[in-house]
Amino acid sequence: MTSKEEITDIIYRCAEELNRQLPNEGKLILEESSAVVGENSPLDSLGLVMLMVSIEEHITRLGVSISILDIFTGSDKPPFLTLGEMSEWLVDQSG
Amino acid sequence: MTNMTDEKIIALISDFNIAPLSGFLKNKLTHPEFILETEPYGQVYQSLVRSTESWLDIVWTSPERVLPGFQKACQLEEVAHEDILADVDYFAQSLISASEKRYIFVAAWHLPANMGYGMLDWKNGLGLSNLLAKCNIRLAEKVSESNNIFMLSTNIWMEGLKNPLSSKMWYAAKIPYNSGVFENAARHIGQYIDAIKGKSRRLIVLDLDNTLWGGVVGENGWQGVRLGGHDHVGEGFRDFQLALKSLSNRGVQLAISSKNDEAVAMQAIDNHPEMILKREDFVGWRINWNDKAGNIADLADEINLGLESLVFIDDNPAERSRVSDALPDVLVPDWPEDPSMFVETLNSLCCFENTTITKEDRVRTSLYISERNRKDIKYSVKNNDDWLRRLNTRVTARPVNSNNISRVTQLFNKTNQLNLSTRRLSEKEIITWLANKARYMMAISVTDQFGDMGLVGVIGVEALGRKGRLVDFVLSCRVMGRQVEETLLHLAVSELASRGVDIMEIVYEATERNGPTLQVLKNASLEEVNPRVFRVNCEIGYEKPEFVELNVLGE
Numbered sequence: 001m002t003s004k005e006e007i008t009d010i011i012y013r014c015a016e017e018l019n020r021q022l023p024n025e026g027k028l029i030l031e032e033s034s035a036v037v038g039e040n041s042p043l044d045s046l047g048l049v050m051l052m053v054s055i056e057e058h059i060t061r062l063g064v065s066i067s068i069l070d071i072f073t074g075s076d077k078p079p080f081l082t083l084g085e086m087s088e089w090l091v092d093q094s095g
Numbered sequence: 096m097t098n099m100t101d102e103k104i105i106a107l108i109s110d111f112n113i114a115p116l117s118g119f120l121k122n123k124l125t126h127p128e129f130i131l132e133t134e135p136y137g138q139v140y141q142s143l144v145r146s147t148e149s150w151l152d153i154v155w156t157s158p159e160r161v162l163p164g165f166q167k168a169c170q171l172e173e174v175a176h177e178d179i180l181a182d183v184d185y186f187a188q189s190l191i192s193a194s195e196k197r198y199i200f201v202a203a204w205h206l207p208a209n210m211g212y213g214m215l216d217w218k219n220g221l222g223l224s225n226l227l228a229k230c231n232i233r234l235a236e237k238v239s240e241s242n243n244i245f246m247l248s249t250n251i252w253m254e255g256l257k258n259p260l261s262s263k264m265w266y267a268a269k270i271p272y273n274s275g276v277f278e279n280a281a282r283h284i285g286q287y288i289d290a291i292k293g294k295s296r297r298l299i300v301l302d303l304d305n306t307l308w309g310g311v312v313g314e315n316g317w318q319g320v321r322l323g324g325h326d327h328v329g330e331g332f333r334d335f336q337l338a339l340k341s342l343s344n345r346g347v348q349l350a351i352s353s354k355n356d357e358a359v360a361m362q363a364i365d366n367h368p369e370m371i372l373k374r375e376d377f378v379g380w381r382i383n384w385n386d387k388a389g390n391i392a393d394l395a396d397e398i399n400l401g402l403e404s405l406v407f408i409d410d411n412p413a414e415r416s417r418v419s420d421a422l423p424d425v426l427v428p429d430w431p432e433d434p435s436m437f438v439e440t441l442n443s444l445c446c447f448e449n450t451t452i453t454k455e456d457r458v459r460t461s462l463y464i465s466e467r468n469r470k471d472i473k474y475s476v477k478n479n480d481d482w483l484r485r486l487n488t489r490v491t492a493r494p495v496n497s498n499n500i501s502r503v504t505q506l507f508n509k510t511n512q513l514n515l516s517t518r519r520l521s522e523k524e525i526i527t528w529l530a531n532k533a534r535y536m537m538a539i540s541v542t543d544q545f546g547d548m549g550l551v552g553v554i555g556v557e558a559l560g561r562k563g564r565l566v567d568f569v570l571s572c573r574v575m576g577r578q579v580e581e582t583l584l585h586l587a588v589s590e591l592a593s594r595g596v597d598i599m600e601i602v603y604e605a606t607e608r609n610g611p612t613l614q615v616l617k618n619a620s621l622e623e624v625n626p627r628v629f630r631v632n633c634e635i636g637y638e639k640p641e642f643v644e645l646n647v648l649g650e
Binding site: 017018020021022023046049050052053054056057069 | 112114115118119121122258261268270273274277278
């Protein structure tokens with residue numbers, strides 16, 4: 001099982017990478033409570049997709065295969081709303 | 096480009112989702128004059144012929160989507176390469192037509208992830224790699240017809256990245272590359288835009304010890320410094336000098352600021368057999384024990400460049416910090432200790448872009464050395480008239496035409512101090528302006544006994560019935576103060592007089608940098624209507640200065 005630290009590190013690095021192409025007012029704050037989904041999220045749908053794909057690519061390199069985008073789009077209710085919840089969800093999925 | 100106001104629309108045209116480039120560019124081009132617009136995805140040809148105005152179109156396409164035959168080639172169907180090259184010609188023609196109204200940056204094509212024909216992939220008439228190279232060369236040849244089109248190397252945007260391509264991102268969002276590629280592209284494109292706006296860096300001021308060679312020459316003597324030879328450290332310094340020499344060949348000038356004994360340092364430069372850079376490669380130097388910031392400001396003043404045109408390279412972080420604090424306009428990059436990283440670090444600065452390479456760029460350093468010789472005479476002769484007489488200055492005026500328009504455009508966009516209106520014009524804008532027969536523009540070349548200074552000035556005039564206007568008065572500061580300024584006024588007045596104009600008006604438009612122009616006008620014995628407006632009676636004329644020989648050539 002991949003550790004929460006490893007997953008959180010990947011999420012934050014991917015978010016940082018995405019932030020460099022976002023306007024100042026639309027950047028993700030790198031905190032567990034920051035919303036990535038829903039009306040409180042600064043990300044538009046493309047931003048969210050790019051973040052999820054980028055995380056998926058990085059996690060794959062750890063030997064963990066999760067289709068985040070597929071699960072996310074296939075579920076009625078988003079499996080996570082914040083960066084912290086995303087991290088926990090990914091740790092569960094990787095197990 | 097047709098938009099002559101300060102607002103500059105930059106349109107992104109692509110056949111893939113180019114949103115990441117838009118995001119990075121928005122963060123890079125923070126000046127409010129730039130407005131980024133993304134044209135509808137996949138409508139490349141329609142976007143190129145759209146009626147809306149833009150200053151620059153950035154066109155980044157994939158060969159398999161924009162060239163109909165290339166898709167078949169990717170599927171390894173048998174295709175005639177000539178048919179695909181005809182598609183390239185059509186694409187190139189669309190770009191050339193669009194470039195009449197705007198600048199175009201077109202990205203060179205990159206091969207999509209495709210095995211192609213494996214070991215046969217470079218076989219002429221068969222392989223995909225062979226075909227793609229032909230397509231890129233054909234496109235480059237065709238678009239070279241337009242000086243408003245710049246074909247950009249995409250491979251440098253991907254260099255050093257572990258995974259430039261992203262299949263996942265492509266399937267999820269129609270974005271073929273990882274964000275690092277777009278980030279690099281935005282960084283380079285930002286520099287190219289600066290180059291068009293005449294904001295490239297033009298002078299590198301270099302430290303010596305542990306920057307141009309290894310070790311301290313004052314302690315080890317020139318025989319003891321590490322440079323070239325069978326020495327991995329020495330080779331790093333030598334290659335760095337070669338890279339600097341290459342930049343010098345495309346018009347970037349070099350100077351020295353070093354805390355050293357000048358005689359000792361110059362011995363190394365003159366005598367070390369592995370020195371690539373010679374004394375004549377430097378436009379100036381300050382080798383002494385004074386504060387480097389003061390020395391650099393002094394050099395900039397001597398060479399007549401603004402501090403925003405300078406880069407300072409020094410291995411010593413304390414010196415870098417001092418210069419950076421004292422002269423914030425000077426670019427002071429972090430510099431590695433390891434000389435094997437020097438060339439890579441220099442290349443990563445990407446701030447020395449040129450939109451053209453003119454004859455003057457290639458010999459710029461020797462032009463400045465001639466200038467230094469002129470100044471030496473100035474101090475040795477009795478008075479200014481003697482100096483002007485001995486210079487034997489010859490001014491040649493030619494109409495602006497296809498032979499000189501590249502250099503004229505460069506002068507419009509780079510000249511700050513002697514520039515009446517500082518209007519920045521592209522080639523197309525100059526041609527459009529000249530289409531009106533009431534207007535005329537002359538390119539001014541200057542030579543003297545020390546050499547040919549090349550094309551250094553432009554004047555543009557407009558006849559409006561009995562009244563005329565000096566619209567452009569652009570002159571390189573290299574020839575300042577030797578009566579070329581007055582010769583230009585003489586030429587402008589004579590041209591307007593020949594067109595039946597009675598009065599020539601000169602309106603000075605102040606900028607932060609063109610104060611010397613106002614000084615020239617105030618000293619030129621003109622009628623001063625108000626502090627910004629001057630007048631000359633064309634019937635009386637304006638006398639050609641005594642010590643200048645003038646040659647006016649026709650079409």
